[in-house]
Amino acid sequence: MSEFPRTDMSPLSRRAFLAATASAGALAVLHPFSARAQANQAHLRIMETTDLHVHVFPYDYYADKPNDTMGLARTASIIDAIRAEATNSILVDNGDFLQGNPMGDYIAYQRGMKDGDVHPIIKAMNTLGYDCSTLGNHEFNYGLDFMFKVLAGANFPFVCANLTKGQLAGDPTKDELFLKPYVILDRMVKDGTGAEHPVRIGLIGFVPPQVMTWDSRHLTGKAVTRDIVKAGEAWAPQMREEGADIVVALSHSGMGEPAYVEMAENASLALAGVAGIDAIVTGHSHLDFPGPKFQAKDGTDMPGLDGAKGLVNGKPGVMGGFWGSHLGLIDLLLERDGSAWKVVGSTSEARPISRRVDGKTEALVESRVEVEDAAKAEHEATLAYVRTPVGKTSAPLHSYFALVADDPSVQVVSQAQTWYIRDMLKDTGYKDLPVLSAAAPFKSGGRGGPDYYTDVPAGDVAIKNVADLYLYPNTVQAVAITGAQVGEWLEMSAGIFNTIEPGKADQPLINPEFPSYNFDVIDGVTYRIDLSQPPKYGPKGEVLNAASNRIVDLMFEGKPIDPAREFVVASNNYRAGGGGNFPEINPSKVIFQAPDTNRDVIVRYIVEQGTINPSADANWSFAPVEGASAIFDTGPKAKEHIVDVKAVTIEPAGEGADGFARYRIIL
Known part of the structure; x- marks a missing residue:
């Protein structure tokens, strides 16, 4: 697969660019795509959180003490600055937000969810203006009824293209799905001259098929999963036919192998190779890409990945850590071709909220108050519960x-x-x-x-x-x-x-x-x-x-x-x-x-x-x-x-x- 052409980032090197924007307090510097876009060219930034696991606060409930490496409230504090670096942006979540710390268990097992209740992680996410989310495997841990009560409180849509209510149809597009397989966002983007143009951004979601094993007690007889890649191959052309200019896959799945493996848990590399998908946000593995965690000891990239260019099987891709540790960023340079858009350049980055200096963790950002306030009552109740x-x-x-x-x-x-x-x-x-x-x-x-x-x-x-x-x-x-x-x-x-x-x-x-x-x-x-x-x-x-x-x-x-x-x-x-x-x-x-x-x-x-x-x-x-x-x-x-x-x-x-x-x- 050919790589996307890339624009020259000099004289502002990528390293200098990252250093200039490493903290929320730094003066926002326009991404080169925004700074250099011409007429009929537009910079689109895709911001990703993934594997939040109910971590709203920078707090470790197990250790019962603050922790600077986690928390959506910390991640949120850099979102405004990161939005300011780009002329146009969207914010997505890649799943596994509902279970994973004592706050999640407190809500599920102690307080419960009545119709009309809003879960604290959803309250926090609602403050940030998410555009879309997909499901992760841990969304099913408390059962389908609980999950759907939680989803009902969100001010943004959820998509999942490979979870059906019954037996699989012969054609994946005929499956009776629990959620919409995708959404298409109609947005206006500014080009390099400031002129506004319409763009249609398609977002499609996927969950590991193995949820049928991991949560069989909740799903057996109620749901069936389809292979991630096969679902992508079926739905991507329909999204294009429906008018999507850009298709972004929200893949709650690890990288896996570049070649197709049927019903693979980690299928993001193979999914990125599907025709019609322009970019992919990944997760599930609790790692960050681009970065050294996807390199061999000699510094070479894993097969199918290009860490220097931020490519997953030739497509722009990112994996944004876990527990809010990073904000995943994909930057696309779009070019208008007649009445449609195409990707002509890309960069990607997993921007951290903390770093280690001399063996100690150092926070790069402070918590965003309104995010903490959204879940403060549940945070206090969780502390009383765990103690x-x-x-x-x-x-x-x-x-x-x-x-x-x-x-x-x-x-x-x-x-x-x-x-x-x-x-x-x-x-x-x-x-x-x-x-x-x-x-x-x-x-x-x-x-x-x-x-x-x-x-x-x-x-x-x-x-x-x-x-x-x-x-x-x-x-x-x-x-x-x-x-x-x-x-x-x-x-x-x-x-x-x-x-x-x-x-x-x-x-x-x-x-x-x-x-x-x-x-x-x-x-x-x-x-x-x-x-x-x-x-x-x-x-x-x-x-x-x-x-x-x-x-x-x-x-x-x-x-x-x-x-x-x-x-x-x-x-x-x-x-x-x-x-x-x-x-x-x-x-x-x-x-x-x-x-x-x-x-x-x-x-x-x-x-x-x-x-x-x-x-x-x-x-x-x-x-x-x-x-x-x-x-x-x-x-x-x-x-x-x-x-x-x-x-x-x-x-x-x-x-x-x-x-x-x-x-x-x-x-």
């Missing part, structure tokens, strides 16, 4: 070493799940089967940064701490599987680790492409992980080395596990429903679907116990690798808990990148 104590813990709950040793934050989740499932199955045909429990660390640094860890001191445990232990509103489910399948479950989890060579020092331990929420620890068995063996499964569940076996010494009750013996494994609806593509773990194995969320079960467990003892029991460890050591990064506060780690020898190894601390494991 409610439910019990005590006799030991600290932290996740600093959750990826390298058995961990108390994962341990308490497993204890609660086991306690609950045993009680639920006591009068069923499964009552005599041994109960295991699978749980993963959700907060383990990574993209969330060096402060993104659970850290609860011994003493009172409040609802905010439980929410910190279990971030998602999953429901408890249990599967019945064999001992052999338990082993394969653990083989998949062990894919998070790189292969470690004997006799070699300081090898990187963690594969950053493998999400920590897929690193399941199974409690109730003991095992070791042999890192000298290559991973059997990759981050997406693909078989990499079929003959490899990293899981060794897998024992139940002190004896080698019987491959044929049946076990009940407590988990959540995401994993039991096939989330993460774990081998042979799918809805056919489910024997129990709870009405309760995992988080509610943890609260009830703590209330009943009064005081919990979450100390890790070291049921898993690494097998020795002769003469080898490995390094990993964790939060700087890990030093306060290193003495608690018993199953492996860990020592400080200096500073990591971006404020992380580096540690060494002697294997």
